[in-house]
Amino acid sequence: MPVPGRPRSGARPGGFGLTAVLALLLALFAAPTPASAASLTQVTGFGTNPGNLQMYAYVPDGLPAGAPLVVAMHGCTQSAPDYHAHSGWAKYADLYGFAVVYPHTSSANNANSCFNWFQSSDHSRGQGEALSVKQMVDHAIGRYGSDRSRVFVTGLSAGGAMTAAMLAAYPDVFAGGSIASGIPAGCATGVANAYTCMYNATPRTPKQWGDAVRSASGGWTGPWPRVAVWHGTSDTTVVPANATQSRDQWTDVWGLSQTPSSTASLPGNTTQAVYTDARGVPAVTTFTVSGMGHGTAVDPGSGTQQCGTAGAYYLDTICSSYYTALFWGLDGGSAGPGVPGALPAPTGLTAGQVTESGVTLSWNAVAGAASYEIHRGGSRVGTVTGTSYTDSGLSPGTAYTYTVAAVDSAGTAGARSAAVTATTTGGDGGFEPRCHTASNYAHVQAGRARHSGGYAYANGSGQNMGLYNIFHGHTLEETSPGHFVISDSGCPS
Numbered sequence: 110m111p112v113p114g115r116p117r118s119g120a121r122p123g124g125f126g127l128t129a130v131l132a133l134l135l136a137l138f139a140a141p142t143p144a145s146a147a148s149l150t151q152v153t154g155f156g157t158n159p160g161n162l163q164m165y166a167y168v169p170d171g172l173p174a175g176a177p178l179v180v181a182m183h184g185c186t187q188s189a190p191d192y193h194a195h196s197g198w199a200k201y202a203d204l205y206g207f208a209v210v211y212p213h214t215s216s217a218n219n220a221n222s223c224f225n226w227f228q229s230s231d232h233s234r235g236q237g238e239a240l241s242v243k244q245m246v247d248h249a250i251g252r253y254g255s256d257r258s259r260v261f262v263t264g265l266s267a268g269g270a271m272t273a274a275m276l277a278a279y280p281d282v283f284a285g286g287s288i289a290s291g292i293p294a295g296c297a298t299g300v301a302n303a304y305t306c307m308y309n310a311t312p313r314t315p316k317q318w319g320d321a322v323r324s325a326s327g328g329w330t331g332p333w334p335r336v337a338v339w340h341g342t343s344d345t346t347v348v349p350a351n352a353t354q355s356r357d358q359w360t361d362v363w364g365l366s367q368t369p370s371s372t373a374s375l376p377g378n379t380t381q382a383v384y385t386d387a388r389g390v391p392a393v394t395t396f397t398v399s400g401m402g403h404g405t406a407v408d409p410g411s412g413t414q415q416c417g418t419a420g421a422y423y424l425d426t427i428c429s430s431y432y433t434a435l436f437w438g439l440d441g442g443s444a445g446p447g448v449p450g451a452l453p454a455p456t457g458l459t460a461g462q463v464t465e466s467g468v469t470l471s472w473n474a475v476a477g478a479a480s481y482e483i484h485r486g487g488s489r490v491g492t493v494t495g496t497s498y499t500d501s502g503l504s505p506g507t508a509y510t511y512t513v514a515a516v517d518s519a520g521t522a523g524a525r526s527a528a529v530t531a532t533t534t535g536g537d538g539g540f541e542p543r544c545h546t547a548s549n550y551a552h553v554q555a556g557r558a559r560h561s562g563g564y565a566y567a568n569g570s571g572q573n574m575g576l577y578n579i580f581h582g583h584t585l586e587e588t589s590p591g592h593f594v595i596s597d598s599g600c601p602s
Contacts, residue, residue: 197416295321389524508591
């Protein structure tokens, strides 16, 4: 994608006759016609617009008040209509119920139609393009009745860098963000060092990156936005070191370690690393797409987890909009990204005695816990008041994955612990691959998959299997103990 151009100068975007009466009355009493499908619409008069941007919006028909709002910013040489048509956000706006605002810039602002993420006059709070985007948010909230506490921002490349800038400048506005092939906030102060940020690893500590956010926010002390970072390992336009620096920036802002709490393998050769807060809720997550170049990750298709259209800077790998929507909690499973109750996740989960048919678990006590839920493969298999549990009736020579959550006196479960996997003894003395065809619900109950946010994920591979119910199913091949892959097209075993 072209690099930032220098901004150009320019203005900163102001009596019926009887026959007609009868026709009007007939129209009023005629049978109603179906409402037209939602479409992308340009919105004017959204504010003083000091950044000379245009506002486009996509609002699903019948969207109720109190729905979330997503702001999606295109990359260089792209446009708001182009990003709407290819990125996949419209699909999930319809599916999950939220409005999307697409800020649009042009060559009047930047020779390559990039957002001016590298200019302090455009990325600072209360100025330029940043203020124009903020005004779009305020206008959308007033016009569509959007939930002010659930406003999110995402963008690609220059739009991704501008996303980082918006999160830093307005953490009081955005509940979460997603930076795709972008650059950490505060990296550049002009055109010259914008290139340095794009092509090189800028030598700063996590604290220095975090300080850039804290200083940009005007003294904000939290809560902070929950941030996803997307990047391809073969990106030569914005080098992958920027993803690491964005991770360093936001984990430091949250006061977290740069060591992930957990990792998972996703479709499209994607690795997800999750950094959880004190409650065990994901605060920062990175999605690293192996072999992908510079662009938005899409996965054309009709499946729930598929989206977008492949093309220039829309790369057929994985639907980033879908996984970002899940991270933000837009799928309706909660008011946030899998927000549990207030109790923290139990620590020290250990699989002790293991037999042919049972596994004994133990963990550290959580202050305020009235009981504990034990989950095998994502499904609850028991509840105890102590800090140990024996799972029985298991199959010999089989791997099982467990997590534990503390439950308060009101019956609300807190965050789940880190997972532990135990393999029962016995069996035939050697593993042989095997296949299982069943509904997603049955797979989860049998310990071959787990469920999260209403969807089932194959154990081991982490592949998304679709909705967690009896109406959706797959053939899973167990390629190694406890590791399952989708094999619908033919199972070698």
